[in-house]
Amino acid sequence: MFHSALKVLPFLIPLSLSAQSLDEPVSFEKDQIPPNYFTKGGSLSLTKDHIQDGSQALRWDFTEGATLTLNTGALGNINVYTGYGNYSRSALTLPVYLPETGQGKLLVEIRAGEETAGLIEVPFSHAGWQKLVYHYSWHSKIQWTKPKLRDKLDNIRITAKDVEKPGYAIFDKIIYNKPLDFRAGRNAITEIWLPEKHDFSGAAQPNAQDLLKLDQLSKELLPAPNPKVSRQQWEQIIARYQKTIQDKKWQMGNPIDQGLANYFGFLNSIANDWCRCADPEMKAKLAKTFHTTHDWLQEQGLVVNGACGKANNYVGRLYVDAATKMRDALKEHGNVDITLNYLKWAYHYDDQVFGENHHESMDYFHNEALRLLRIANMHADPVERYHHVETFRDVLGKQLQTSIKPDGSIFHHGFHYFAYGSMGMNSVSGTLALMSQAGFAVAEEGLDMAKLAVMKMRWYSGSTTLWSLSGRNPAGTQRVPVGAFLNLAKAYAPYREGKWDSELTAAYLRFQPDQAEKPEFQGYQAETSPNGFDTMPYAALGMHRRQDWLAGVKGYSKYAASGESYANANRHGYYLSMGQLELLTHPDKLPTVLGSGTRPNEGYDWCAIEGATTFHSPLDKIANGNGTRMPRSQETFVGGLSHDQRNGVFVLTQNSAASGLVMRDRAKDSPKPEPFKALKSWFFFDNRIICLGSNISTKHVRYPARTNLFQKFLTDEFSTTIVNGEKFTLADSVIAKDYTEEITTLTDPYGNSYITSKEDQVHLRIGKQSSRDGSDKKDTKGNYATAWIEHGIDPQDAGYQYAVLVQPKEGETEAFAKSLPYKVLKKDAEAHIVLDKTSKSIGHVIFNTSADLTQIKTPLVSTSIPALVMTENTEKELIVSFTNPDARTDASEPLPTTITLKGEHLCDQLPEGVSTELKDGNTLITASFLHSEPVTIHFTKPLPLVEATEIEESHTTSTVNYFIIPGEYVAMVGGGIALLLIGVMAVGKRSKR
Template sequence: MAQTVHAQVQVKDICENIVPPSWHSKGKLSLSSAHYKAGKQSLKWDWKKKNATIQITDTAFSSVINDDRSTFVIWIYNEKPIDDHLLFEFKKGETRAQSFTFNLNFSGWRTAWVMYHRDMEGKPVAGMDKLVIHAPASHKKGSLYFDQVLYNVNINPRSPMRDEQVPNVNINSDKAANAHWTALYTFARVPHYLPLQKEVTAKDQEDFKLIKKRFIEQILPRAKYKKLKLDSIEKDFAFWQIKKNGENISGRAVYALNDTELYAAKADRTAGEKFKPYSNEAYTALMMNVAGLYSVSTNEKEKERLAQIFMDLLDHSYDQGWAPGSGMGALHHLGYSFRDFYAACLLMRQPIKQSGKLERTQQTMAWFSGLGRSQTKPEDVTEGNIDVFNTLLGSMLSSILIMDDTPEKVRQMHEFSNWLSASIKPNSAIDGTFKPDGSVFHHGTIYPAYAVGGFSGITPIVYCLSKTAYHITPSAQNDLKNALRMMSYYTNPLKWPISLSGRHPTGNWKIAADAYAYMALSGSPDGKSDIDREMAAIYLKVADGKKDKWNKLFEEKGIKPAPPAQGHWNLNYGLLDIHRRANWLLTIKGHSRYIVSHESYPGANIFGRYNSYGHSEVTFPQTANNDGLSFGDTGWDWNNLPGTTTLHVPLDKLRANIINADDFSGVEEMLISDEIFAGGTNLNNWQGLFAMKLHGHDKYDMGSFRAIKSWFMFDDLVIALGSNISNSIKDYSTQTTLFQNVLNNKEAVFVFDDEASKTFPEQREWTKNKNLTVLDNRGIGYYIPNPKELVFTKQEQTSRDQKDKVDTKGDVAKLIFDHGKAPKNDSYQYTMLIETDAQKLKAFKAQMTGKNPLYKVLQQDSLAHKVWYAPEKITAQAIFKANENLTDSLLLSTDKACLLMYQNKRGIVNMSVTDPDLAFYTGPDDTPLLPNGKRKEVSIYSKPWIGTPSQPSVVKVTIKGTWQTASADNEIKAKIVNGNTELSVPCKYGIASQFNLKKI
């Protein structure tokens, strides 16, 4: 097989110079320039006898047995559809080993990516040396064209997708994590469930007109397209070398970005950039520019030329295989690279219809957007997908709006609205998007960076449909509002904490402000108000000073910016606790056997292993001179994330070893623990508690690394406890980080008890147990009852940026507990006073060392962490073992490890109970073990329970004395047993079960 170079794109081409000598046929094999994918020619096969074949001999077939990812790839051009198929037989000598068929019911180019070990009938055998291609049995003569034939290429098994030509390829992809991209064949077969109405009413037409008007306002920024010039478009159009010769059309190949898997060097992450000028992304961007200029132009001659260019582009893309039923081999992440196609076609509806190609175009749009998924009955929709919301929702709507106003369009729009409402409904599994607690998920974890895209995709569509017959259901609107509201709680007010940054720990990501405006414009869920005032108020808070039409409208309605949120919330699906007072935000982030600790990709978050090892952050509102974070990717020590307990290793040891762990994942690292206990509870959404059992991963020889950590959050106090800190690792120190602050000023003042210091550089160590206070440069005070092992440094640090591209340095202050090497059952305790000063901190220390301390640590061991908060008479405890005798004035025992808080005032007990086990499965940890007994790295996508709903539980709590529930409105059952009270507390979704008890 010869190699040729098509501009910057390296491909393997069998047919540019000679007919391959290894190809033999009783028909005629010749080179043709009529149709081509690569270069300027393809291989034409003319046959004139029934049962004609091509025989290909090559040693490449013998090597496929050694690689279970070996894949056969071919492009085929058919000038006229044939109701039959090709048969591909792979043989050893004259014995068939395996085969597949390729349907010919198309015109234009089509491809197949067929994995030998999975997608063919039969299995590869040693010594396989021949491929025989059988002509369609029903046709005695005919012609086909072949190009870009790859006998054996190693590809990601998630990528190939079945389509109308190869419906047996990767059948299980319909159940895979990427099914929203790859299940187009299945989506196209979903039947309608609503009946057709007899006619289109005037109200239907009015609604369609309004929806389209709103939608086009979004996709057509007129000012942008008025700046475009026809000359520039002509130049970009000429690049594609499109030519028509009668019925035939030819031009440059329009690659799918997934083709980089076939031709780019896999170790080179930038290789894909070479494809972009030749990709569907660049091609459809040109289509959108043509459509945009056409829509704003007033020059009829210019519009006529733009329409001609657009139709040539549309016809060429169709001929290239961008047509209904075509899977293009693989279309992973198609929603991003192809999104301009749908909007462009909708804007060009009139020229398309005039050309007689509206139905073909609509079918193409419907196929690639997966519109058929919206025909699923609402009761059968189990989850939404954030990629669909972000990149495909508008494309699906475009595929409907381009239709003529027919009863079919009415039905399709109703089904689309019903499906959207069902997709918003929270699901309780790891997959899907919206969770019962308000978390927004992607990649099996809470992920704001994807959530902002999802919100930016879904809320404009909700607005488009609003106040028409296709308005989403009130419950769906409320669920979407809840997720948006919760995002405003964990941003302050624009940025979210680094612990929630996924693979993008930059500190630059912001809330999706426009989403709140669109939700506000959609009206209240009950339909009583044209403006949702709560969403409008949040928009005014997060609009970042932007003065626009929405800002003016909301202010004219008398709406004021929402004040900073106040309270405490547990998002146990994300293992995130949120505590807010005044203008600051505190978050705590953990992980478990269900929720990953971090996400690292090649070139992204390379040192993020400890991101959820108890990462606790305080953020303040951003100002012109301060981003409100303690973080900066300048000399940042990735070992010392605030709040975490970690093994402090050199950067080369911390660097992620990123692999393709299994056939369910990409090249990424997303590790999980084997511990169940991680989560939080709260009392009246005001005070809270978060705790976790920490266990390092065997991948980095941290299997012996363990700790128990907890945080008790009362008003502006945070009491942090650690116990049972142990490991057998003697080479590196174990550390708990109180803070790491990047400094803008070397002379930033830190106060140690009564001593203020602006010395730089500076290092302090404490070796005695003596109550200590430290005030940092951010106005956060730390009270440390036992400062032994405490170390403070203020110095220039050197590190690497999160992409692992460049060395970094910066001035940084850190305060840590150094537990030493291979610690055994070590512990720590410290308290944070947020937004304080030296005098308040001194007064706090005096109170804590006096007769009436503000809080008391009642227990700190492997059984429980327990704290009593005096001002509110609250006892909070993380109970790590079931059925143990608890030394408590009220609580005797619990039958499950749980989180529990109660307040006892005047004979009324206000109690909350949370079972932190989301129970996606029960029993021992299911992580497979290596022969040496260590846990194997596997992807979260490989877990059989990834689509299993969280199972509810009942926690039995026994308390002293006789009590009854104070309200009949809850499901708490109280039973008197031997003079004490046994409470049965239903728990689900990690949400706190809260109730009142009164003394009998």
């Protein structure tokens, strides 16, 4: 009855516990039963028939009531917290092999002496290896009967209960107490798993043309046969595969001793060659070679509920590819259903394809969508296969619509995460293209959402994306998934009369201009670089573009995390996207992060993030610990306004835990630091950015607060910093300059200028810096020019004001500093308001609806809720844009917002959903915002002539002269004067009220 039994010991007296550590596997490699194991009513032996580790395992033959006791000795601390995020907790690992399903169970008792502290039941519901992993604490599935005994555990007793006939179980690779990720927990199998049976009788049945589409789909999914490969070549290829199997013992009678991905890559390589092989005899030999390793893996537990678990996501991708390519060979071999069932189980196929809920997941698009399509296409019966593919096609379109946000944000880990999103869009675009080519195009609404996501990528990217969007991968090298543009363009062909989508193709050609001459691109032209101002409310992101450069400002809020960091990934990136103003300007056509002067892994000071207001502390004060850090605040007044798609405003209500972070090592009896707060705003007009900060406050923090202007890496090409006309380059010693009394003009080494106010203390440092790389694995060094505005230790209601000129022309910086063609009209806790004289625009950030605007000389009277407003006067119209920057990502109903303008204004055509009301000589404009959508209204009626008696300021441009008067605007066109009283629309003169 016993197979390969080396020793049979009906009863063993327990001896001293083996010296083997409790956190190492017990693998039964010695030719004797462990002296601390004994049985009553059964027998023990060593077997080579079924193993998980080494060359043999422990077999226990039992009858009803038999017991097996594992005298482990004291298990020690079973409440260890360790590993990434402290997610690893002490656990028992107990792989068990049962030869068949049936009546009965194994009762596993975790004991302290003769007392039972906890129970685990293992019913005979699974045939083969299953790997039990039970954590002793935190998410523990052990039935604790006497939890107070948990610190005294020293043995495990297993009892055969309710069995009808003699049976056996095999144990191997037991680990008594080792910290494992709590997500690795595996409970005993309690019921046999079978895939759902789907009734397609009510669905339209496929015709001959539909079944031909299935053949085309298989061609798209499988490598094409290559008859040019000779038989001799195939024999050599097969011989190499067989040698690998022999040398690595990847066949029956051996344990799995490597990560599953290694075996899956091997199987996929064979599957690819099986598809390519056009020689029937060689094809059969390739299939046999595949089955040798595949059958062994299934015996080891690569089956439903098996010891290998669910090989899905990143690990299982190549296995799905391999198994589905071998569909016909597996069918002939007799295990296609076993394999298909495993894939469905591992990938939650029935839930994902036939379920109702389709949630956001970039991993779904990157790892799972194509694999689910392959699983659908693996069904052996063509009619059943057609229905599965059709169902998946419908679901994929819905998944695209529900996963991608209305502004094009691509969420992962709960916030806009480019690294995952770019992989997801890159992968799914290929899937969408091949489905369209096979005649299974997803709904156009789904394609439109994918298009929105990738087209927004080109707004926040040059050749690389904004560094502030790097998540936990802050190397500054993340690139736009250029291939996604072309694949998506191809996916639209069924909806474009067989042609590719012209906008996506144009975007692709801008990134790949060398492709334009290829025949397939005839009739398509590369787009020009996007220009204007755009926002992504879900991402708390504003993007301002002119020519080929990009200025991006990134905030964080209740909805948008500032990033993600681990102990070994982005450990010091705490301030990333906390008000970061980032300029991508070089190389010219497709700028990059590194090329524009940010070098995260070359001496970068992680406390000097450009545009952010931070504490200047040692790196260890902002370093992440062992868990996942994704900083958010509870603030919702964060976001941007696009004004007529040209200029814009962005606001960040900063409420940071940085004060507690940098002071976490303070004495217990010392005062608790107050939150680090600030009101920050940015006003974008052409290449001019006006940056304001107010109410910068904290308390009980020993490190100075600063607002960082720039931190630029010095190279031979980009080496000179200019301050007030004086040039500075790298010297033998550090250059440190302070500018505290006058307006300061700085031009960074990459050609961007910064003009500060005379109230701000500006500091410049040029020299070598030492730091740590983004993964905190090595020390780094680099030469930098760094400038900042100092706020000092524990500032109270501090502020700043500076302008940025992006890539100004020669002489432009000096002229700007001399004339200062902007004016800060208000900068306090109520509002930030800026007039840009050149564009005759005023940007308003209204923090408090009670703000008194009567003395500000702007068209705006009030707002019903905190809002962003921009007004612009042209010769013929007043243009007004506004929004509620609260993204309200969980809201389903729009929120009405009303702004009031001075005077009575008329508009020929209001945007949809916008209404106006003339009241008490003013104009009330109401719009409803769901997710911070901007509204722009063009008041096209000419403004009336009035008399002006007092001119406060003047500014002249080449085309329009205009003056600012208290309460009035005056425009001088040509040689005549037209006085514009804001909001009054009657023609002719009108006296002041």
